[in-house]
Amino acid sequence: MDKNKAEQVIKILTEALPFIQRFSKKICIVKYGGAAMAKDNLKYSFATDIALMKQVGINVIVVHGGGPQIDKELSKVNIKRNFVDGIRVTNEETIEVVSETLNNIVNKEIVDLINSNGANAIGIAKNDKSYIEVKKYSSSKTDYGYVGEIINIDTNYLYELMNSNYIPVIAPLGYDQNNNVYNINADSAASSIASHLSAEKLIFLTDQQGVLNEKEELISSLDFNEINKLIDKGTITGGMLPKIKACLDAIEKNVKTAHIVDGRIQHSVLLEIFTNEGIGTLVKK
Secondary structure (H helix, E strand, O other): OOHHHHHHHHHHHHHHHHHHHHHOOOEEEEEEOHHHHOOHHHHHHHHHHHHHHHHOOOEEEEEEOOHHHHHHHHHHOOOOOOEEOOEEOEOHHHHHHHHHHHHHHHHHHHHHHHHOOOOOEEEEOOOOOOOEEEEEOOOOOOOOEOEEEEEEEOHHHHHHHHHOOOEEEEOOEEEOOOOOEEEOOHHHHHHHHHHHOOOOEEEEEEOOOOOEOOOOOEOOEEOHHHHHHHHHOOOOOOOHHHHHHHHHHHHHOOOOEEEEEEOOOOOHHHHHHHOOOOOOEEEOO
């Protein structure tokens, strides 16, 4: 290694050290989805990031989505995708495909990728019936079928896994009191899990830079008042709206900070956590 490269490595490590010290033993929830889940180079850099976080002492939990994979499996059995207000309408046929896809395809791939980087990831998906308890999501406008709202999480089980050096990789599936499986919005699931664990950080990987202003420029930091103004003005809309609401909900329930980060950038999770500038939008109280 030449002298300039060596100095660059030393600079990076020196800048990261105070963050490593600050977040060691703290809990960080990472919501994984979008482009970061679709492109091979981004998949591998994500898995490396998660393994490294655990290696330096951060108790990291991954909560994943799986929309494109679910759509692909539904099309194989001629079931049309059906969304109302951004929520997947999930009838009896659909929930079978959703749960099997999240459990047997998406969750397994993420666990294998993280483990191939020397970490100990463990999948929590369809067969963990006692772990996430839900009730049916109610709406006056639409019957969404097997879509659930989290009402309880077995946090002791998660603490036990983290203390045993595992990285829990959680599919957004839950069960009601009659053992029926339900699909959960992955952003809501990540927010709820972070809240139940009073996490230090909640990080959402998205297909955007972060939250943008009217001039399409990145806003690096936002508080509650600023967010409400941007929502009222219609600046925050579409797919960013549920993520921002999930951030607000988590922060109202004991999560220290939430971050919306561009998952299309390699090693975006590490750049957000271990650098002075970060790369996305920080949401704080």
